Amino acid sequence: MAVLLSLLCSSARLVRTSRLRVWELDVYKRIKWLSLSVQRCYTSEGTSDSSVDRLSSGLERYKDLQKYFKRRLKATYRRFSDTPDLSVVSGHHHVYFIEGDGIYRMDKRQGELEPEQVLNLGQVSRQEERTGLDNEERKQRFQWTVQRIRLSPGEKHLAATLKTNQREETRCVVVRLGTRNSSQLDPALIIFTLDKVLSFEWATDEVLFYTTLEGLRCSTVFRLDLTSSGSRITSVYEETHPDVFVEVALSSDQQILTINCNSRTASEVLLIDKTRSSLEPFLVQPRQLDLLYHVEHWKRWLIILANTGPGQEYQVVQAPLSEPSMVSWEPLFDPGPGTTVKDMDVVGDYCVLVARTPAGELILIVVPLSNPKEAYTVQLPSWACAIKTKKPDMADKCTVLEFLISSPVHSPVPYCLYPKDGLLLSVTKDGSSPENQGDYTTTRWEACNQDGTLVPVTLFHTVPVESLRQAPLLVHVYGAYGRDLNMEFCPEERLLLEQGWALAYCHIRGGGERGLSWQRQARVEGKKRGAEDLQACLHHLFSSGVSSPSLTALTACSAGAVPVGALCNTHPHMMRAVTLQAPFLDVLGTMEDPSLPLTVEDREEWGDPVGDPKHRLTISSYCPLHNITPQHYPSILLTAYSDDARVPLSGVLKYTERLRKAIHTYFTMKPKPERELAPNIVLNIQSGANHLGPEDFELMLEEEALKLAFLYTELGLNPPRPPRKRRR
Numbered sequence: 001m002a003v004l005l006s007l008l009c010s011s012a013r014l015v016r017t018s019r020l021r022v023w024e025l026d027v028y029k030r031i032k033w034l035s036l037s038v039q040r041c042y043t044s045e046g047t048s049d050s051s052v053d054r055l056s057s058g059l060e061r062y063k064d065l066q067k068y069f070k071r072r073l074k075a076t077y078r079r080f081s082d083t084p085d086l087s088v089v090s091g092h093h094h095v096y097f098i099e100g101d102g103i104y105r106m107d108k109r110q111g112e113l114e115p116e117q118v119l120n121l122g123q124v125s126r127q128e129e130r131t132g133l134d135n136e137e138r139k140q141r142f143q144w145t146v147q148r149i150r151l152s153p154g155e156k157h158l159a160a161t162l163k164t165n166q167r168e169e170t171r172c173v174v175v176r177l178g179t180r181n182s183s184q185l186d187p188a189l190i191i192f193t194l195d196k197v198l199s200f201e202w203a204t205d206e207v208l209f210y211t212t213l214e215g216l217r218c219s220t221v222f223r224l225d226l227t228s229s230g231s232r233i234t235s236v237y238e239e240t241h242p243d244v245f246v247e248v249a250l251s252s253d254q255q256i257l258t259i260n261c262n263s264r265t266a267s268e269v270l271l272i273d274k275t276r277s278s279l280e281p282f283l284v285q286p287r288q289l290d291l292l293y294h295v296e297h298w299k300r301w302l303i304i305l306a307n308t309g310p311g312q313e314y315q316v317v318q319a320p321l322s323e324p325s326m327v328s329w330e331p332l333f334d335p336g337p338g339t340t341v342k343d344m345d346v347v348g349d350y351c352v353l354v355a356r357t358p359a360g361e362l363i364l365i366v367v368p369l370s371n372p373k374e375a376y377t378v379q380l381p382s383w384a385c386a387i388k389t390k391k392p393d394m395a396d397k398c399t400v401l402e403f404l405i406s407s408p409v410h411s412p413v414p415y416c417l418y419p420k421d422g423l424l425l426s427v428t429k430d431g432s433s434p435e436n437q438g439d440y441t442t443t444r445w446e447a448c449n450q451d452g453t454l455v456p457v458t459l460f461h462t463v464p465v466e467s468l469r470q471a472p473l474l475v476h477v478y479g480a481y482g483r484d485l486n487m488e489f490c491p492e493e494r495l496l497l498e499q500g501w502a503l504a505y506c507h508i509r510g511g512g513e514r515g516l517s518w519q520r521q522a523r524v525e526g527k528k529r530g531a532e533d534l535q536a537c538l539h540h541l542f543s544s545g546v547s548s549p550s551l552t553a554l555t556a557c558s559a560g561a562v563p564v565g566a567l568c569n570t571h572p573h574m575m576r577a578v579t580l581q582a583p584f585l586d587v588l589g590t591m592e593d594p595s596l597p598l599t600v601e602d603r604e605e606w607g608d609p610v611g612d613p614k615h616r617l618t619i620s621s622y623c624p625l626h627n628i629t630p631q632h633y634p635s636i637l638l639t640a641y642s643d644d645a646r647v648p649l650s651g652v653l654k655y656t657e658r659l660r661k662a663i664h665t666y667f668t669m670k671p672k673p674e675r676e677l678a679p680n681i682v683l684n685i686q687s688g689a690n691h692l693g694p695e696d697f698e699l700m701l702e703e704e705a706l707k708l709a710f711l712y713t714e715l716g717l718n719p720p721r722p723p724r725k726r727r728r
Contacts, residue, residue: 057682057683058680058681058682058683059684061680061713062706062709062713065708065709065712065713065719066702066705066706066708066709067705068705068709068719069704069705069708069709069712069719070701070702070705072705072708072720073491073492073495073701073705073708074701076491076492076494076495077491077701079491080411080489080491080494083411083412083489084404084412084413084414085404085412086389086390086391086402086403086404089149089151089393090393091105091151091155091393092154093107093108093109093155094107094108094155096151096158097115098146098149101121101122102118102119102120102121102122102146103117103118103119103146103149103158103160103175104116104117104118105118118175118178119146119158119160119173119175121144121146121162123190124144124162124171124173124190143696144162144163144164145162145163145164146161146162147160147162147163147170148160148161150200150201151202152202152204152205152206152208153202153204153254153274154205155177156176156177156205156206157174157175157176157177157191157202157205157208157226158174158175158177159172159175159200159202159208160172160173160175161197161200169195169196169213170196170197170198171193171195171196171197172193172194172195172200172210173190173192173193173194174190174191174192174193174194174208175189175190175191176189191226191231192224192231194212194224196212196214197210197212198210198211198212198213198218198247199211199247199248199249200248201248201249201250201257203257203274203279204279206225206226206227207223207224207225207226208223208224208226209221209223209248209257209259209272210224210248211246211247211248215597216597216598216645216646217242217245217597218245219238219239219240219244219245219246220235220237220238220239220246221236221237221246221248221259222234222236223235223236236281237259237270237281239261241263242600242601243264243600243604244261244262244266244268245261245262245263245601246259246261246262247260248260251296251346252296252297252346252347252392252398253297253298253346253392254274254392255273255274255275255297256271256272256273256274256295256297256321257271257274258270258271258272258295259271259272259281260294261287262292263287263601263604264601264604265289265290265292265604266287266288266289266291266292267291267293267294268283268284268286268287269283269284269285269293269295270282271283271284271295271321271324273321282324283324283325284302284304284324285325285326290307290312291307291308291326292306292307292314292516293307293308294306294344295324296344296345296346296351297321297346298346298369300320300321300322301318301319301320301321302318302319302320302324303316303318303332303344303346303351303369304316304317304319304329305341306329307516308329308331309335310334310337311515311517312516312517313335313340313341313516313517314335314341314515314516315331315332315333315334315335315341316331316332316344316353316367316372317329317330317331317332318330318332318369332351332367332369332372333353333365333367333375335355335365339355339356339358339363340355340356340512340513340514340515341355342354342355342356342362342484342512343387345389345401347398347399347400347401347419348398348399348419349368349369349419349420350366350367350368350369350419350420351366351367351369351372352364352365352401352417352419353366353367354389356513356514359444360456360458360507360513361380361382361384361444362384362385362386362387363377363378363380364377364378364380364424365377366378366417366419366422368419376422378417380415380424381405383407383410383440383442384405384406384407385407385408385442385458385487385488385505386405386406386407386486386487386488386489387404387405388404388488389401389402389403390402390403399418399419399420400416400417400418401416401417402414402415403415403417406488406489407460407487407489408460408487408488408489408490408503408505409440409489409493409494409497409503410440410489411489411494412488412489413426414426414427439462440462440497441461441462441464442458442459442460443459443461443465444456444457444458444459445457445459445540445544446540447506447533447536447537447539447541448536449529449532449536450532450536451529451532453509453529455507455509455533455536455537456506456507456514457504457505457506457507457537457541458487458504458505458507459503459504459541459546460493460502460503461497461502461503461546462497462498462500463500465544465545465546466545468502468545468547469546469548470547470551471500471502471546471547471551472501472502472551472552472553472711472715472717473501473502473503473504473541473546473547473551473553474496474502474504474552474553474554474555474711475505475506475534475537475541475552475553475554475575476503476504476505476506476555476556477505477506477508477537477554477555477556477560477563477564478508478510478556478557478559479506479508479510479511479522479530479533479534479559479560479562479563480511480530480559480560480562480605481510481605482510482511482512482519483511483512484507484511484513485505485506485507485513487505492704492707492708495708496708499720502546502547504546506533506534506538508522508530508533508534508537508563509521509522509526509529509530509533510522510523510527510529510530510563523604523605524604524605524606524607524618525614525618527562527606527607527618527619527622528566528618528621528622530562530563531562531563531567531570531622533563534563534564534567535570535571538552538575549573549574549575550576550715551576551715552574552575552576552577553576553577553578553579553711553714553715554577554578554579555578555579555580555581555707556578556579556581556583557580557582557583558581558582558583558584558646559584561580561583561584561585561624562584562585562622562623562624564578564580564624565580565583565585565624565655566623566624566627568624568634568636569624569627569628569629570627572631572633573632575634576714576715577634577635577636577637577710577711577714577715578634578635579636579637579639579707579710579711580636580637580638580639581639581693582639582641582644582646582692582693583640583647583652583655584651585623585624585651585655586625586626586648586651586654586655587606587619587622587623587624587625588609588616588623588625589625589651589654590602590648590651591603591606591609591610592609592610596648597645597646606619607619624655625651625654625655625658628655628659628662629662630662630663630665630666630669631662631666632663632676632679633659633662633663633681634679634714635679635680635681635710636659636679636680636681637682637707637710638652638656638682638684639684639685639686639693639703639706640652640683640684640685641685641686641688641691642685642686642687642688643687643688644690644691646691647691649685652683652685653683656681656683659681663678663681679714680714682710684703684706686699686703
């Protein structure tokens with residue numbers, strides 16, 4: 001799976017991933033979206049667990065409504081508890097799956113046998129019993145969940161990464177798989193444990209390559225050799241550039257292992273040919289500025305997705321495995337102007353591209369590798385906004401592409417593409433058509449910015465647009481690092497839509513919705529364009545008859561808080577309420593401090609205020625924290641995490657304090673008869689280091705319920721009441 005997000009560097013201040021954590025157990029997607037952080041806090045005030053309650057403020061007024069919405073959310077999640085995922089792993093003889101207490105497998109040849117447990121999470125938890133914690137504290141801290149599974153080629157070993165509630169770091173356990181027959185059971189056995197492992201792949205039954213995370217960076221690739229006399233760990237590759245992130249991956253045909261070294265502006269890939277006994281890495285193409293590429297393998301050819309197309313956009317090229325450098329690259333397929341390639345898979349003799357049309361719709365482009373001129377397009381349902389493809393299993397013949405499509409309000413639907421026949425099939429459990437999941441409309445618009453740029457907007461609604469004037473509106477935005485705004489299924493969004501809300505997703509510049517140039521236009525000195533695009537989107541929505549400023553709320557996570565915070569400073573009357581999660585608000589202060597984990601690499605995105613006066617001037621002109629003035633702001637809910645290493649908590653605290661002072665000054669200056677209702681600035685600080693929010697289901701529900709309670713209260717809405725059951 002050529003996940004292009006990894007080319008844009010995994011350790012960014014990220015948009016939030018899908019909240020279906022209860023069932024979404026395969027972390028391969030999330031590995032590309034984030035690099036798991038160490039537990040470190042950057043605030044002068046100190047934020048131990050005991051001080052979290054002291055720092056949080058303004059929460060009490062929402063408590064009763066929060067309890068109500070938690071019940072509603074739990075019921076909504078229950079409705080989608082059978083949502084399909086791609087976490088099942090198929091070996092040569094067994095199918096492996098995840099249950100709450102570990103990993104199990106079923107024998108394909110003897111399906112009548114009971115599932116066999118191959119990893120018990122209780123075994124891993126018992127390794128923590130020497131920590132000295134009491135039982136309750138240990139239970140809360142070491143509730144392990146399985147994140148990702150990899151089988152060795154001969155199904156002799158299994159490796160899995162595990163994660164706890166309180167830490168973002170993962171632990172990798174290597175399990176020797178036993179054999180099972182009617183007379184004897186050879187149990188599975190944990191033979192090795194590795195800490196801080198992020199990406200990992202098997203080369204042989206005895207050789208595992210992996211990377212570890214140190215200070216938000218993966219810079220070293222290690223090799224674990226399992227031998228009859230023990231085990232040996234050696235370093236295979238070490239990256240010296242501080243802005244480069246390293247990971248390992250396996251090609252779709254599982255013949256080539258890649259070492260991917262990516263910064264925000266350059267790529268370098270090393271290959272390990274699994275058919276060679278030496279397993280020594282060799283270089284494809286040395287990195288050069290503004291060259292991004294990803295490598296797949298097909299019949300001793302490299303199929304490469306590189307930004308060597310017109311306008312430095314992605315195209316498909318090929319090169320012989322024996323001569324992989326750029327001088328041997330030959331163009332294979334160019335998607336054409338306006339069509340943006342988002343992903344690439346090699347399925348049998350076909351290259352399958354996930355692409356986005358100029359109208360913003362997702363499509364598949366199938367390119368026959370033996371005759372690329374016969375490429376054809378496969379249309380997906382018009383509501384499809386997100387796609388996740390299944391990593392091929394070792395037992396697969398690799399002639400079918402399995403994937404899920406979804407939208408924020410459409411739960412994932414499984415599809416199969418047969419590239420040879422051009423056949424696209426979807427089968428739901430009850431045999432119903434996935435298009436009939438609900439009576440919801442997906443409308444795609446373009447808002448015109450003041451510089452003439454057309455900015456895509458995706459709107460979800462249940463009634464015609466002309467009937468949306470009195471509807472509450474929730475606007476989502478991100479716009480950074482060349483990443484698309486996350487539009488996977490979210491039960492919370494479905495609940496809001498069912499209660500009459502309109503949901504808008506603004507694909508502003510800085511993101512990746514319209515290709516690499518879309519990001520380049522809003523990097524460094526172009527950053528202000530993101531807030532301008534957001535303003536244009538809101539103006540277009542209102543002028544089209546969708547809601548009004550008094551019924552509008554904005555929501556953003558992490559770096560998405562920058563355009564939202566900037567708009568709050570320049571046009572605060574365009575919205576009534578704002579919710580920000582792990583918000584990046586002190587751009588200037590963060591970019592001035594090279595000791596913070598992401599500052600050096602992030603300067604390619606935000607600029608260097610220390611070394612370049614123009615960059616400092618630009619950042620100072622839009623930075624949310626440094627442009628607060630006494631005026632009437634919308635109500636804002638800020639949710640932050642005490643040990644978040646990506647977004648320093650000190651910036652959130654400074655922003656909250658400065659904003660409250662500015663609001664107080666504004667209302668003090670105004671005569672009493674002219675005073676408006678003061679906004680509520682609510683600070684919710686949670687303990688822990690997870691930048692993407694709590695993994696624990698109950699804690700996640702509480703956080704989302706607070707957000708809904710805040711929105712309903714600040715927009716003056718009556719909470720929805722479920723229909724009463726009739727008495728017989």
